Amino acid sequence: MFDEPTIGIIGGSGWLGRSIASAMLDKAFVQPDALVLSNRSASNPLGAKWSQVTVMRDNQALVERCDVIIVSVRAEQFVDVKIFAENRLVISLMAGVSLEDVVQRTGSRQVIRAMANAAAEIGKSYTPWLVTQEVTDEQKAFAQQLFETFGSADEVFTEHQLNYLTALVGTGPAYPALLARSLFQQAVTSGLPPAIALRAANAVVVDASQLIGNGHSVDELLQVLISYRGVTAAGLEAMIAYGFDKTIKAGLDSATSVASSMSPFAHSADTKEGPMTR
Template identity: 80%
Template structure:
């Protein structure tokens, strides 16, 4: 069944759902007629005529009936109003903070995967942690990993708490680098640089120079090498650290993790996938 299943994306015209759909199509992971999208208006989300064969509907249950795999790409508060029966389907939830047990209970599927891609899926650079119920088969896990790798890289994790933490760390996508870029930009402008120059300089630091990380250079190696010169970079790094840079970042991650753990609209939580899910 999972050699070439029909895949449905509920919320397929949203930013994330649309990005994942396009990645699967561009990589030929799924054929256009084996992908079904649903949205409120049933309007087609793709301008590219190559994908005009992709069916679009506003009837979520009709999508479920046509598909072996159902991807839920909706906001958690929207899921509270979503009424589908997806028994005997593989359900992949992309919703932050909604535990596996609640997805299973509300969809009728015991084969559920929680995954947390981010906005970098749009450029094929998402990092996607994922978690499964015990009923998900090895074949389905292999399929899911291949699907996630169409828009980046992925790791399986084994507890809800780990997935919630990674939601805070990587589910935020470009938000943390964007905040750093804005701070660098604002300081440069306040120091008298023309805005265009300041913007390009901040971009060069956050986007371009950061590509050295992982390209033959570990984080620790880079920091140690730059600090050891005892020059301009060392002065900047040491002042940032002394000013509480590390503490501020960690506080932000703690707050984001707390939010990810408490945003479930059904007010349920689970640290692991033990208990009712093993029935």
Template identity: 85%
Template sequence: MNEEPTIGIIGGSGWLGRSIALAMLDKAFVQPGALVLSNRSASNPLTSAKWSEVTVTSDNQALVERCEVVIVSVRPEQFAEVEICAENRLVISLMAGVSLEDVVQRTGSRQVIRAMANAAAEIGKSYTPWLATQQVSEEQKAFAQCLFETFGGADEVFSESHLNYLTALVGTGPAYPALLARSLFQHAVSSGLPPAIAQRASHAVVVQASQLIGNGRSVDELLQALISYRGVTAAGLDAMLASGFDKTIKAGLDSAASVASSMNPFAHSADTKEGPMTR
């Protein structure tokens, strides 16, 4: 692999594709002239004038032919409409539920990495687990790890079952904390707080938690320290656990993991009337 390969993103105008493009540019991981994005309109989704050198095309195969690394960031059900031949390229798939073998078969590349980034890439905080085919070299793996670290943290995993589970756990991005924030907000409002104050207070709880967890203490140490006061916090935690908090979380993750493991991303392709999609 070249020290500074040209990188292409199919789906470069979508939320995730655009976030990754901006992160790589902001961190100088790739120079604007070595980045190619594809979307239907061939319009540059990176509005800043300083990124005007980024190439944008509506032709996915033209992107592939210009790049050594091809990132596929489209919705899983749209992948059936992305017709490319990417032999001898490193292909990085960001599509939930699309197996390594599916990507190999549809792209012609044997050097494939399947990764699960999430919406927190927009703020550089995505946690991205990834899995590689046997043909991906150690050099390519190191390159991919550095790429993922431009928009957060990353770990290599070694089975599709683990990646499917992590799709359910971290691929959801802010969804689980957002659900907690909404429940806190609704309870605060039902208790008589003005909605504006209830919203700020519930958001603060979630933000504070994200800042304290991992800040020199494990989760168990943090919980034990808070429970040991045997006051308001302990009463709240005890009641939540007694009401089945852990069971609710387990049920949600089990359900999400089951869907992630059984997704058929090509189920709706026959109903698609439009041409090759990039979001």
């Protein structure tokens, strides 16, 4: 089945669904005639380059044509997705929707819950994923390869871990964007022209941060920079003293709480250990 499966994406016109479809095609992970997308208009979001991709309105018709079903809709929209996908691998990309919810709503016992982010558009998503007990080793290997077409990925083992990572990495560029905006605003307040302030903030958040992971670990960089006891050390120590770490913790705690409770299904409950995971 998983040598050359037909893959369907429900919500294939959305930012994430479209990015994943493009990545799988660009990497030749799936052939155009083995990819099916569904959306309300039945229009091809991938353009003329991938005209062989089938697009349809009927989600159940998509399920019946495919071996693997990727559900890429917002959690609140899942209530309106009526499909029966027994004996098919279902991959959910919905924040906060538990494995149990997906099993109950799709009829599939072979479910992978994953949390990709917007960086999939540039092949840089970090995607943690969680499985039900019925997912085979072959299906797990397939899923890891699929996720690696648009970034990197790791299997995790509890709903709690996945909800926390939804708060940490599911946000994509949001946290760096917030830091860049704060740096920009402080620079403007200090008298710099907005154009220069913007380039300077981007140089810190986008450009200089690429040193991380490029032969330099976070701890190594911080230790070296602080050891100079100069401008950088003064800035870092003041930020920490004024609550930088506490602010980050508060943000992640709040986001995790929402990720753990946002399912539209009343019976769902996030637990640190669930009977359906392994």
